[in-house]
Amino acid sequence: MCGIVGYTGGEQAKLVLFEGLRRLEYRGYDSAGVSIISPKGELNRVRVVGNLDALGSTLATAELHGTTGVGHTRWATHGAPSEENAHPHHDCKGDIAVVHNGIIENFVQLRAELQGSGHVFRSETDTETIAHLIEENYNGDLVEALRRSLKAVHGAFAIVAVHREHPGLIAAARRDSPLVLGSGEGEMFVASAVPAFLARTNRVLFLQDDEVLSVTPDGYAISTLEGETVAREPVEVEWDLDAAEKGGYEDFMLKEIDEQPRAVADTMRDKFDDSGGVYLEGLGVTAEEARRLRRIVVVACGTAFHAGLMAKYLFERWAALPVEIEIASEFRYRNLVVTSEDLVVAISQSGETMDTLAGVREAGRRGARVIGVCNTVGSMMTREVNCTIYTHAGPEIGVAATKTFTTQMTAMYLLAMLLGRLRGEVSDEKYSRVMDELKGMPDRMYEVLEDDAGVRAAAEKYHGCEDFLFLGRSVGYPIAMEGALKLKEISYIHAEGYPAGEMKHGPIALLDENVPVVAVVPRDSVYEKMISNIEEVRARGAPVLAVATAGDDEISQICEDVLRVPATMDMLYPLLTVIPLQLLAYHIAKSRGCNVDQPRNLAKTVTVE
Structure with a gap:
């Protein structure tokens, strides 16, 4: 769920790392930070709680110089969001910086063993354990120290580490969590996702499970946890920068x-x-x-x-x-x-x-x-x-x-x-x-998108409601569930998706004039059944917003608001009927002032249980 960026090259790392983290905002986060090796061989760190604007403001005034470093956006799994729990994490001496995505399942045991050896922990996170493990195993070779450390680790991880004694070197490894190398001209990137560096290179290499990566500005080496060399070349991805921007x-x-x-x-x-x-x-x-x-x-x-x-x-x-x-x-x-x-x-x-x-x-x-x-x-x-x-x-x-x-x-x-x-x-x-x-469905989907004005009007009418019920039958039922999920994800409104025939087995007790019902009711084989369910809703005083087939006059007589989709085969309607529901959730969320791209408490990629 976290965003990881590592950089080594010829430019100021704080600028490159911040740009990469900005590209990874979509993954969701609650805190952020960077650690950079200075020209004097010092390891300097900045961490903040909150969004990247806060990190950017701090970096703008921080004396944080150097061309090698690591950055991270954190989504909390161990320890509450706080500056102490934010990444990167350092070892006792402040020589090593580590960023990590995943969960170390045996970190409690490892932490106790390390504390018994004199290591001092400053956070509640499992990630800090890795920094101290590397410190414990370090004997002048960062990559080998990482390799030995990971043999003691149980769980999922994508790890990127730097050591102040090795400016220009990044060590990384993964197991059950994504990590990718970006190969540029005189510069290298290690990140949790390609968009972090896509503005600078489209040559990528995906690290595989239990592989260890050693990176310098001019090259890289891959090996296994056992130290065996792995030969693999970067490939060019087809995505361009525009594909990852608004x-x-x-x-x-x-x-x-x-x-x-x-x-x-x-x-x-x-x-x-x-x-x-x-x-x-x-x-x-x-x-x-x-x-x-x-x-x-x-x-x-x-x-x-x-x-x-x-x-x-x-x-x-x-x-x-x-x-x-x-x-x-x-x-x-x-x-x-x-x-x-x-x-x-x-x-x-x-x-x-x-x-x-x-x-x-x-x-x-x-x-x-x-x-x-x-x-x-x-x-x-x-x-x-x-x-x-x-x-x-x-x-x-x-x-x-x-x-x-x-x-x-x-x-x-x-x-x-x-x-x-x-x-x-x-x-x-x-x-x-x-x-x-x-x-032919793409053309019909364009037709649905052109009716955005109708969705905006419905959103303006209903954005103040705090409860919604979405109903559908047959292939309309999964679309009702998806519509409800979209609304609650981005607008924080309580919404339920139900098979329309199940409404009378409980949800109907919640209906009144303050609970809008969104009905997925195209002209298909279950249309008449849906009409009966809508009549039941109306009898309880609840307003009905229908997603229906263009030219269906009957639905207009019983529903307060209707969003139209072109006619198609019964089983293909989901490709059309979901679009008005996506737009409805979007416009309601915008009307309520919500951040639609980064809803609270959610992450794009769920790489933990």
Whole structure:
């Protein structure tokens, strides 16, 4: 969850580190800091609680000179947000600076052992343990000290360290937490994510688990924890700087909502063969194997879970397969009954979500074929699964997922249709009809985005409410859940997403004129049932805001406000109906003065349990 930046080169490190941390703000944080080796060989540090503006103000006046250093934005896991708990952490002597992302599971034991050896701790964090471990193991070689230290560490980590006796040298390592090298001309970067240095270089190298990295301005060396040399060259990433900036928008979130038609088109672009059939590279499932499948298990968290829940309807409808949809944090601790006859689909924007990764590994150990749906090339999940379906949404900076959700659903449409054909459940005629409609969805999504004025008006009307109920049926139910999640994530309004038929089993007791109900009610196979549910809502005096199909006059007669989407096939409506809900959450949050890109208490990439 934290942002890590290390720099060594020819420029003033405090400027480069601050720029890199600014690029990583989207990951969420509560404090920040930098440590820099001065020309005199001193290790100087600045830490603040709060946002990067506070750090920038302090750095502007600080005598912090030097061309090698580390920076960090912290999201608290051990110890409250405070200057003492902020990174970087130093050892007893102030020779070593360490920044870290992850959780050291045995830090209590290590801390006690180090204190017994005379080490003095100044924070409550697990990270400080690493600084003292390196100090304990240091004998003139920083990289070797880091290597020896990590053999005692249990847990997940991405670690970057510097020592004042080695100006120009950065040591780093990772396990179950992302870390990437940026290779420039006469300068090097080590960061938790590519955007930290993308303005300066697009040549990157992703560190793998239990690898140790040694970096100087002119080069790098990779080795294992056992000291064996690893040969690997940087690759060029296709993202440019504009892809990680706001591009004229007021907020990243609005920019990313508007990017969804292009992102969906990009996700489909490399997924068809010359004959027009769905082609998912590396899938490796034959028609015979597809027919032998017993079931599909979808594993995900948060917004990705809602994409998986929508996919349940697709797999059951098109591939005639039973589907279980699992919250990853629960899935990993169950007595799993998965076999080689099961297909596990793991969905994660970052490919680094700890709970999802644990589920992937456990399913793989039990013989299941595992498919990953991911937006991040080279991420940990992509190396753990049998096949990855990349969503190609590009960088998503806003903490609240938008374009990664619609691209995840797009990937699910393609996978469900492919499995349906392999199993003989989808005719050529149906396949052509669905694929033609799916390929046209980006244009329809643009149409929805053009009606932003209607959403603004609804947001202005309802932004003062403190409770919302979102209702949907069939594939509209996951969209109702996603709409509720978006609203509570960024506006801090209590919202619940429910299957409309379940409303009378509890939620209806909460309804009155102060609780707006948002109904996902396109003209589909459950339309009449939704109308009945809306009438029940109206009878309790609650106002109704509907997301409905263009040209539906009936809905206008029973709902106070209606947001329109173009007509499409029943199963494809989610790509359209979610957009007004994203915009509604955005405009309500803006009306309430909320920070939509960095909601409180949330982080973009959840790399801890």
